Amino acid sequence: MSTQTTPTPSDTSVAAPEPRGRKGRLPGWAPAATFLAAAVVCLLFEAFTDFNLALAVVYTVVLGTIAVYLLSRSVEGPRQAVDRLVTCLVGSAFAIAMVPLVALVWTVVGRGVTRLDGEFFGSSLVGIVGEGGGAYHAIMGTLIITLLTTLISVPIGLLTAIYLVEYGRGRLKRSITFFVDVMTGIPSIVAGLFAFALFALFFGPGIRLGIMGAVALSVLMIPVVVRSAEEVLKLVPNELREASYALGVPKWRTIVKVVIPTSIAGLGTGVTLAIARVVGETAPLLITLGITNGTNLNPFDSRMATLPVYAFYQLTQPGVPPQFAIDRAWTAALLLIILVMGLNVVARLISRFFAPKTGR
Amino acid sequence: MAKRIEVSDLNIYYGNFRAVEGVNVSIEPRSITALIGPSGCGKSTFLRSINRMHEVIPGARVEGKVVMDGVDLYGADADPVDVRRQIGMVFQRPNPFPTMSIYDNVAAGMRLNNKRMKKADLDDLVERSLKGANLWNEVKDRLDRPGSGLSGGQQQRLCIARAIAVEPDVLLMDEPCSALDPISTLAIEDLMTQLKERFTIVIVTHNMQQAARVSESTGFFNLNGVGQPGRLIEFNPTEKIFSNPEQKATEDYISGRFG
Ligand SMILES: Nc1ncnc2c1ncn2[C@@H]1O[C@H](COP(=O)(O)OP(=O)(O)OP(=O)(O)O)[C@@H](O)[C@H]1O
Ligand SMILES: [Mg+2]
Numbered sequence: 149m150s151t152q153t154t155p156t157p158s159d160t161s162v163a164a165p166e167p168r169g170r171k172g173r174l175p176g177w178a179p180a181a182t183f184l185a186a187a188v189v190c191l192l193f194e195a196f197t198d199f200n201l202a203l204a205v206v207y208t209v210v211l212g213t214i215a216v217y218l219l220s221r222s223v224e225g226p227r228q229a230v231d232r233l234v235t236c237l238v239g240s241a242f243a244i245a246m247v248p249l250v251a252l253v254w255t256v257v258g259r260g261v262t263r264l265d266g267e268f269f270g271s272s273l274v275g276i277v278g279e280g281g282g283a284y285h286a287i288m289g290t291l292i293i294t295l296l297t298t299l300i301s302v303p304i305g306l307l308t309a310i311y312l313v314e315y316g317r318g319r320l321k322r323s324i325t326f327f328v329d330v331m332t333g334i335p336s337i338v339a340g341l342f343a344f345a346l347f348a349l350f351f352g353p354g355i356r357l358g359i360m361g362a363v364a365l366s367v368l369m370i371p372v373v374v375r376s377a378e379e380v381l382k383l384v385p386n387e388l389r390e391a392s393y394a395l396g397v398p399k400w401r402t403i404v405k406v407v408i409p410t411s412i413a414g415l416g417t418g419v420t421l422a423i424a425r426v427v428g429e430t431a432p433l434l435i436t437l438g439i440t441n442g443t444n445l446n447p448f449d450s451r452m453a454t455l456p457v458y459a460f461y462q463l464t465q466p467g468v469p470p471q472f473a474i475d476r477a478w479t480a481a482l483l484l485i486i487l488v489m490g491l492n493v494v495a496r497l498i499s500r501f502f503a504p505k506t507g508r
Numbered sequence: 509m510a511k512r513i514e515v516s517d518l519n520i521y522y523g524n525f526r527a528v529e530g531v532n533v534s535i536e537p538r539s540i541t542a543l544i545g546p547s548g549c550g551k552s553t554f555l556r557s558i559n560r561m562h563e564v565i566p567g568a569r570v571e572g573k574v575v576m577d578g579v580d581l582y583g584a585d586a587d588p589v590d591v592r593r594q595i596g597m598v599f600q601r602p603n604p605f606p607t608m609s610i611y612d613n614v615a616a617g618m619r620l621n622n623k624r625m626k627k628a629d630l631d632d633l634v635e636r637s638l639k640g641a642n643l644w645n646e647v648k649d650r651l652d653r654p655g656s657g658l659s660g661g662q663q664q665r666l667c668i669a670r671a672i673a674v675e676p677d678v679l680l681m682d683e684p685c686s687a688l689d690p691i692s693t694l695a696i697e698d699l700m701t702q703l704k705e706r707f708t709i710v711i712v713t714h715n716m717q718q719a720a721r722v723s724e725s726t727g728f729f730n731l732n733g734v735g736q737p738g739r740l741i742e743f744n745p746t747e748k749i750f751s752n753p754e755q756k757a758t759e760d761y762i763s764g765r766f767g
Contacts, residue, residue: 317566387603391667393564395617395674396593405620409607 172223179216179232186212209240253485260482263475272453273441277467283480285443286458289358290487292447293437293454294427296362297369302419304366305373312374313381314403331371339367340432347436356438358447361454364432369422376418380411416498424491428484430456455480455487511577511594511677511708512537513558518572519737520550520557522565527553529737531572533727540700540709542719542746545729546761550738551712552600554729555680558710559595560588576678593621596676600683600712602663604655604670611651613666614638617674633673640703641669642695661688668696672703679703681711685718697722716762720750728758 190207194200213236221229272285308328312321343364347355384407392402408415438451439461459480466473513535520528528550535541543551556562557570560581574581581591604613614634618625625633634651638644643665647658655666664687671679681700685693700709700722713719719726726749731738742755753759 385603387599387601388605390561390564390599391603391605391670392616392620393589394559394561394592394597394599395620395670396589397617397620398589401620401622406605406607410605412607 173228174220174223178219179236182215182219183208183212186215209236213237213240256478256482256485259475259478261479263479264482268476268479272443274443276441278469279472281472281476283453283455283458283476283483285440286453286455286480287483288443288445289437289452289454290427290456292445293358293361293365293433293452294423296359296447297365297426298419298423300362300366301369301373301422305370305419305422306377306415308370308374309377309381310403312378314399314407328371328374331367332375334367334371336364336368336429337431337435340364340435342367343432344435356436356451357449358437358444358452360436361433361452362447364436365426365429368429368432369426372422372425373419376422377415380414380418381407383414384410413499413502416502417495420491420495420498424488424495427487427491428456430460433457434460455484459484513678513708514573514575515558516573516575518554518557518570518574520553520562521569521571522553523567526737528557528729529739531740533740533743535708535710536725537708538704538706539724540704540711540722542723542726543710543712543729544714544716544719544726544761545738545741546731547714548738549729549731551729552682553738554740555682555710555712556597558678558680559597560591561597563588593674594676595678595680596671596674598664598668598671598679598681598684600686602660602667602687604658604663604666606654606656608655609652610647610655610658610666613655614669614673616670621674634669637669637673638666640672640699641665642692642699643669661692664688665692665696668699672707676707678708678710681709683712683714685713685715693718716750720746726750728753728755728761730757730761 187204187208190204190211193207194204213233216236217229217233220232224232267280268282269287270284271280271282273281273283308324312324316324343360346363347357347360351357388406388410389402392406393399397405433454434457437454437457439457440451440453444450444452459477462473462477462480515531515533515535518528518531519526531554543555545551553562558574558581562568562570570582572582576594580586605616608616611634612619614637615630618630618633635644635648638647643662646662647653647666655663658666664684668681668684685696688696697718700711703709711719711723723746725743726746727743728741728749729738730741742749742753742758744754748754749758750762753762
């Protein structure tokens with residue numbers, strides 16, 4: 149194209165690259181620069197009044213968004229301007245959502261690393277009043293209780309989901325779905341009280357057992373497993389079931405050998421996320437397991453320690469001086485977060501690893 | 509072993525909707541029977557009721573009799589699973605098992621039914637079935653790759669291989685060539701002519717040339733209007749249907765003067 153342009157708007161050599169009139173395009177760095185300018189203005193403003201960083205950030209976002217919108221509107225036209233405005237709003241909403249998460253991780257990691265040492269993993273609290281001690285007993289307790297909960301919940305949950313998707317009809321199916329929905333909303337303390345009352349019937353009111361905690365957590369975990377497994381099983385195309393039936397394969401074997409393998413990635417992910425959901429539950433374990441200072445690995449015999457309850461007691465009933473117990477509580481909290489994050493990573497790996505493979 | 513199928517007074521329902529009514533037909537063994545007719549007239553529905561796949565759909569049911577070599581398939585003591593073992597099916601849309609390799613897809617009938625077979629025998633069966641479906645040359649170096657990685661036409665032939673691997677007596681094919689190129693279509697037609705030595709074949713097709721080329725008998729389904737049940741209007745030897753049909757509706761449909 150020639151560099152020589154004629155001022156007439158009807159000239160096609162000018163109009164061709166931008167058919168909708170001669171609207172320009174803001175360069176890529178323009179929004180960032182605008183926000184930077186807004187930040188400078190707001191910081192200066194705040195510096196002259198009494199300085200408040202949070203307010204400065206809020207002002208910057210508002211001012212920057214308005215400035216980008218007006219700038220874009222004058223250069224690029226209204227449609228692009230609305231696009232930029234919505235981009236700014238979505239970005240701000242995302243940032244707001246990230247604030248608590250980042251702050252929480254920041255605090256927990258900052259305070260938790262103090263006691264993230266060998267002793268914390270290797271020893272219990274027997275004979276510890278102040279410094280030292282660890283959470284070996286609580287870590288083992290959490291692992292054992294979670295394992296037991298999984299062993300109870302996964303078979304019940306999966307079989308319920310299979311019933312609902314493959315066999316269930318009419319009123320029974322609808323009432324089961326309804327009760328599963330109700331169970332999803334049960335407050336965790338109610339689940340704890342249920343398990344406590346159940347075992348108190350047989351063993352008297354003073355009873356504290358690991359298995360009680362597992363039962364309480366199962367009440368919370370089963371509906372989550374049912375829901376996620378149901379959704380995943382529904383995704384298996386009917387054509388696959390029909391292909392299997394047409395080969396003369398009975399229904400139950402179709403479920404075991406076609407439906408479940410096809411959805412195994414989703415099932416594994418759902419179960420892992422359900423575990424992550426209950427691993428940090430505190431209230432039901434507080435009632436059903438209590439706490440101990442020593443190591444008890446037998447869930448059918450007396451009290452057990454778990455990480456959430458451990459953190460709770462370290463924080464609410466520290467020794468003297470209290471700082472050591474509070475440090476231990478933060479480390480227990482950090483471990484819980486690491487555990488949940490680890491489970492989420494495992495869930496992702498499962499869904500990647502077991503997904504049906506396509507391609508040649 | 510091929511078998512004769514006698515259908516009498518068959519009404520097929522989806523819930524309260526009567527999709528097909530009053531079918532009376534006798535399907536000869538060792539032959540190819542083609543079913544033609546406009547879309548939505550109940551060809552697939554009728555085909556699926558022959559091997560009791562129809563009742564898999566919630567609320568779907570059937571009235572009447574389907575008798576294969578003297579045994580009523582809908583009798584009180586008939587087991588749908590056994591029926592389907594004898595009457596195989598290829599669906600309108602290819603549906604290989606996505607979690608299985610090509611090899612396992614073909615072996616699925618054996619594997620899923622827990623039939624014990626020596627590895628060599630199974631290899632042999634898979635090769636024979638794939639050759640039978642005219643797919644062997646294209647996949648023989650990648651039998652362990654997933655079946656869903658094949659092209660649509662290849663997947664359909666894989667499904668045919670899977671269906672013939674269990675050696676049914678009857679093979680039902682619902683528009684098996686609708687996703688295929690002319691060469692694969694010819695290959696499948698050749699395949700059907702070979703298979704009819706051993707199986708009874710019923711095929712639904714929208715391709716009239718195909719019906720004329722491969723089948724011995726042809727049935728024409730039609731429906732009077734939307735919401736009305738489909739009916740078997742005419743069932744006759746293919747030559748007669750295509751040269752000198754008894755019914756006016758058949759002639760109109762075949763000559764393209766439909767609707
Ligand atoms: N699952 C179902 N539930 C309810 N009605 C159905 C179902 N499947 C098919 N029908 C109805 O039954 C009638 C016959 O459908 P069918 O699939 O047998 O037609 P078809 O002759 O195979 O058509 P096509 O040539 O398009 O495949 C149609 O009116 C259809 O709407
Ligand atoms: Mg059809």
